Amino acid sequence: MSFRDALRICPKAIVVPGKYEHYADFAERVRRILETYTPAVEAAALDDFYMDFAGTERLYPDFEATLRRLQAEILGRTGLSVSVGAARAKVVASIASRLERPRGFRIVPPGTEEGFLAPLPVEKLHGIGHTHAGALADRGGDDDWPIADDSEAGADGGVWRGDWRTDLGTLARAGRARGDDAGDAEVSFARDDD
DSSP, rough: HHHHHHHHHHOOOOOOOHHHHHHHHHHHHHHHHTTOSSEEEEETTTEEEEOTTTTTTTTTTHHHHHHHHHHHHHHHHHOEEEEEEEEEEEHHHHHHHHHHSSEEEOOOOOOOOOHTTTSSSSGGGGOOOHHHHHHHHTTTSSBOOOOOGGOOOOOOTTTTTHHHHHHHHHTTTTGGGOOOOTTEEEEEEEEEOO
């Protein structure tokens, strides 16, 4: 719900200003911890990071144990609980992280992305809300993931039956259609909102 909608529904709400500098300080502390594991750290938001562990298999032979150790280290050094989602693609890692809150942990192994995403409502994809899901439904779909390859494109050649559907399938397959390295691993860390 947007802030504006919340105030419309509850006009007598007491609004407490945030402390951006405080949040930024904690984000930087978390980032420094993440960078001790891999230099490939990307901030998606103040409280959301992606890490690329591609090529670290010899350094971290037990990937799950490494991520659990990292999760515990963040809690121990900052007092912040985080959820962890790991997958070959950022979008899948992000969804995995958000599904497992609070203090969650989810690894989506390579090759299982489509099976992981298939039962979820399409709104789990960042940027797809109720409005877009409704538009997809109007084009003949439902709220399930329209994962397909080009051969399943409809005769209308429209966005739903063509490009859009294929793009979601490519996301689910972690970009393999683009020739991305099958060994890549993206990890999404998001601060839990308890």
